[in-house]
Amino acid sequence: MIKVVIAGALGRMGTNIGRIVVEAPDMELVGGIDIREGAIFGKEVVVADRIDEFLKEKKPDVLIDFTVAAAAVENIKAAARNNVALIVGTTGFSPEQREAIRAAVEGNVPAVISSNFSVGVNIFWKLVREAARELGDYDIEVTEAHHRHKKDAPSGTAKTILEILDQELGNREKAYGRVGETERKDEIGVHVIRGGDIVGDHAVLFAGNFECIEISHRAYDRAIFAQGAVRAARWVSGKEPRIHSMQEVLGL
Numbered sequence: 001m002i003k004v005v006i007a008g009a010l011g012r013m014g015t016n017i018g019r020i021v022v023e024a025p026d027m028e029l030v031g032g033i034d035i036r037e038g039a040i041f042g043k044e045v046v047v048a049d050r051i052d053e054f055l056k057e058k059k060p061d062v063l064i065d066f067t068v069a070a071a072a073v074e075n076i077k078a079a080a081r082n083n084v085a086l087i088v089g090t091t092g093f094s095p096e097q098r099e100a101i102r103a104a105v106e107g108n109v110p111a112v113i114s115s116n117f118s119v120g121v122n123i124f125w126k127l128v129r130e131a132a133r134e135l136g137d138y139d140i141e142v143t144e145a146h147h148r149h150k151k152d153a154p155s156g157t158a159k160t161i162l163e164i165l166d167q168e169l170g171n172r173e174k175a176y177g178r179v180g181e182t183e184r185k186d187e188i189g190v191h192v193i194r195g196g197d198i199v200g201d202h203a204v205l206f207a208g209n210f211e212c213i214e215i216s217h218r219a220y221d222r223a224i225f226a227q228g229a230v231r232a233a234r235w236v237s238g239k240e241p242r243i244h245s246m247q248e249v250l251g252l
């Protein structure tokens with residue numbers, strides 16, 4: 001049995017993941033962590049500042065974190081201190097926070113960290129990389145849309161798209177939501193939409209003369225991220241103590 005604790009247990013993703021874990025025959029949900037006490041599928045949810053004590057008591061194999069960036073950094077440090085493998089879906093980390101995460105994880109515990117755990121988005125990233133290799137001289141625009149409650153912008157998935165484009169095309173300037181007089185050079189345009197209950201849309205447009213190619217992904221349900229995170233939780237134990245990608249989990 002793989003014992004799981006969920007950080008952000010009372011949130012949108014935490015609840016989705018909890019449901020999948022309690023229904024999995026090979027997994028046991030042993031509790032949750034959030035900013036207030038509560039319960040998730042009959043299991044205790046404790047406040048975040050009790051995380052060390054809770055991990056020592058429950059001895060989970062994996063901590064799955066879908067919280068907010070500042071909280072996730074602390075939760076990751078606590079998991080590393082207590083020898084608990086990590087699945088991290090939280091987004092919005094600063095470069096300093098990414099560095100702190102790397103320092104906490106490397107040499108201590110295996111972790112899968114991804115801005116998007118859906119199988120479809122991981123294939124979409126691969127297609128974007130392939131297109132960028134062939135279409136580097138086309139104008140490139142990145143668009144993403146999410147629900148009205150999303151805290152960070154652009155999305156972690158869009159930032160991963162930009163990293164892939166930078167890796168393939170060199171570091172191009174980014175133009176975030178153009179306004180006023182503009183002249184297009186070779187910058188990459190980035191556009192963010194927030195509204196309603198949109199689960200997550202991403203698109204990359206490659207525009208040339210007389211033709212455009214657009215690669216897009218649309219999420220209809222958070223279950224795709226939750227299922228991916230649970231798949232990663234099954235994969236992670238016993239792996240090298242470093243940060244792994246979802247591409248590694250999927251063998252892409």
Ligand SMILES: NC(=O)c1ccc[n+]([C@@H]2O[C@H](COP(=O)([O-])OP(=O)(O)OC[C@H]3O[C@@H](n4cnc5c(N)ncnc54)[C@H](O)[C@@H]3O)[C@@H](O)[C@H]2O)c1
Nearest residue numbers: 008010011012013034048067071089090091115116117225
């Ligand atoms: N990687 C992916 O596939 C993926 C998919 C969807 C969302 N996300 C990311 O996951 C995160 C959560 O998204 P959501 O829609 O579930 O948000 P949410 O606001 O519904 O849930 C976040 C939860 O974290 C809790 N929290 C805050 N501080 C905490 C702390 N110190 N310790 C424990 N819990 C704490 C909040 O109270 C809340 O219940 C966001 O960063 C989002 O971008 C990632």
